[in-house]
Amino acid sequence: MVDKDDLREQFTNAFEGADYPINSPMDLVPALPNGPSTSFESGDFSMTAMELNQTVSGGDFPYDDVESFVDDIMEALEEDGEF
Secondary structure (H helix, E strand, C coil): CCCCHHHHHHHHHHHHHCCEEEEHHHHHHCCCCCHHHHHEEEEEEEEEEEHHHHHCCCCCCEEEEHHHHHHCCCCCCCHCCCC
């Protein structure tokens, strides 16, 4: 079972170092500890940043802060049945 709070914390920690506002997923790459290979795992959920970008397509760019960006990621993953 996925711990959504843990996953939210992982996303926040990984993406909070980006230079906001961000205008595209490419703006996030320098902030990621392992670049596109950065992985996020909780319970049965496991996805790299690159896979996340493919799964959560679009988004409401630009984002002014990490919280709104992570909110949209979590919502999109839930809508896609990832957890």
